[in-house]
Amino acid sequence: MTIFDTTLRDGTQGEGISLTAEDKVKIALRLDALGVHYIEGGNPGSNSKDIEFFRRIREMNLKAKLTAFGSTRRKNSSCEQDINLKHLTESGAVAATLVGKTWDFHVHTALQTTLEENLAMIYESLAYVRNRGMEALFDAEHFFDGYKANPEYALAALAKARDAGAAWIVLCDTNGGTLPNEIQEIVSKVVSEINAPIGIHTHNDCELAVANSLAAVAAGARQVQGTINGYGERCGNANLCSVLPNLQLKMGYRAVSDEQIKMLTGVARYVSELANAHLPVNQPYVGNAAFAHKGGIHVSAIMKDSKTYEHIQPELVGNKQRVLVSELAGQSNILSKAQELGLNVNPEHAKSRIVIDRIKELEHQGYQFEGADASLELLLRDAFGDTQDIFTVESFKMMVEKTAAGMVSEAIVKLRVGGQQVYTVAEGNGPVNALDNALRKALMQFYPDINRIHLTDYKVRVLDEKDATAAKVRVLMESTDFKDTWNTVGVSSNVIEASWEALIDSIRYALLGMVKKDALADIPREELGLVNL
Incomplete structure (x- = not known):
């Protein structure tokens, strides 16, 4: 399974996400260590920041394929006259993603050109990139909407990309409005009719980007595009922090090594910090609460066997199990937390019950220890005589x-x-x-x-x-x-x-x-x- 990361391009189109060229270089290196196969760095013809990024990243010897983003040539023009294609081929990237229209409505309304001219734009642009030594990928924009409106034309656009030598044809749910069953049905049709490697690029406007990506894989797609933490336009893109472990740990596909997938939580939090974007505590797999347990019955069970309330071992993705202590806490929560701190606590000791009652009373007063582990640790250590007054x-x-x-x-x-x-x-x-x-x-x-x-x-x-x-x-x-x-x-x-x-x-x-x-x-x-x- 091939993983295509577009955090540095599509991810930065999300509201509130802004990365400097230095940030992008740092993130690219972490993504490379994670083992993704393509890193889309941006549009080298659009702004000075992306130009600087491509200049600096050339020296880093990435294992991943550095990819530049652009669009098909302008209508009624030639590729040689298109300044954006020129910048793209001079970027130093080994691969290029070209986005093109596959929905007849967009061809008429957005491009205001003919269906035939749009097909020529797709073919000539991809051939132009390939002839200059770059691997060409075709992002079939609005493909699923286009297929539902005019399947013959949508497939004709893919065929032109195939004939031009595109290494991958990526089906885009650009508006994010397609359902998983539709994705699976349409991708199956494409795989049967278009003899080329197929990828999937989904948006999260219906909270279905991850599900749609997995549905496409089940139908035969072999490249998944997405972003770290799901950053992206409007409601975001497919979240690779969920896609990657679902593919590898649930569906049996090999994308990265076992050691690399253990970096996932660290990468998610690192990107979140550089993007200055809050990482939701309940984000699956990598969130701080992804393997957190609060109810006393839950904690009692996971102390016997973590499989009782955890679908995977958190360490597989670099996360860790957490036991929360709150007004819902029972003795199991206290014992688990004490063991985590290395305290030798007797479960039959009266102090255990005193501590539980004390925590419940403090929470009733307004304290909240779920987000204040240090205060909780001090409370427990004080209760069991494990501290001395420093000052x-x-x-x-x-x-x-x-x-x-x-x-x-x-x-x-x-x-x-x-x-x-x-x-x-x-x-x-x-x-x-x-x-x-x-x-x-x-x-x-x-x-x-x-x-x-x-x-x-x-x-x-x-x-x-x-x-x-x-x-x-x-x-x-x-x-x-x-x-x-x-x-x-x-x-x-x-x-x-x-x-x-x-x-x-x-x-x-x-x-x-x-x-x-x-x-x-x-x-x-x-x-x-x-x-x-």
Whole structure:
């Protein structure tokens, strides 16, 4: 099975998705390591960014076939006069995808030309590319709509592409409105009549892009086009993060190696970060919740055998099993989480029930530990005597002043570290930033590596809207040391107090060495309170 990735071209047409040339180079290298067979880099004649990408990627020696995108020549013209075809053949790519019309409605309405001229445009453009040493692929735009409207003409367009020597003829559900049974029926017809390798390119406007891609494969298509995380125009393209494991782990097709498919979760999250696009937690296979278990009955079962509630081993795609602890938690959730942390917890111990009740009470107050694993870890370790006090907060004070230059926040923090009292003052561009600066300033002299820790996300949610500005709020913080990321939570009717609680948990978690044991390796373990780690 051949995998054609168009994240760098079709994916960037999605709303809110923008990649620099440097981003595109980085993603191309990750896609190449993943083992996709074609990487479509963009349209080298459309913008300077794509021109720079093709110039830089030539030096990378990709194993995948670097592919440039373009369209058939302009009507009533010649390929030699078409500037876009010229740029495409000079791009340095080894393959070219040319999109052409196969729906008579589009030929008349969009191109405003004759059916015969459109067929000539398809044949001459593909032949032009092939004659210049490039592998030619034909994207049959709107093919399924075209086939349903005029099957004879749609098939005639494919035949012209075949006769011109197209290495692949790719059937496109451009509007994303075709159903899986229609896809399978039409692809079967094409495979029986057109003697050429067939591919499939689907859009997700009916939430069917993945299903349609698999239906096409069942009917004989042997190339699947799509994007990482399903990015793309309107509702997106077929999501290769679902297509690839479905093909390989469910349908028995060989697309990449077993080791390469284990990179899938990492690639999905890497692309999400570079695209600055949130990766849905419930995204199949690669999402953070794809193998997360919350109900006590579920957790009890997976502790005996994960197949009870998991359709594959998460490690096959580079993901991992997670047990969530919440108001729905039972003893199994606590035991599983404790085992994950290396805590020796006796299931018959009264502390287990106390911890469960404590978590349920906190969730009733508004805490949410599903998205705050670090706070949960600290709670469990504290409950089972697995931590020591690294520092004690005696008090903090906040002042906010409006000046001609703007708002200035100042925080005063009193701590006790190892019997020594520390008093610090720091400013910030907001109350939370000032508190963070003051806390770091106080601890820096004892734990200099705390400077590696940075806040990367900060969310506030109002829990009781009816109470207006007096409402209780939940603060979720995400922190990182640029190697790992962790989340903490705080709840209060005072947003500063809730933020402080989440901030203290974040610093405690980092200092306890639970993110990376080498992150603070120069600090003595006894100072960090590392017990039974």
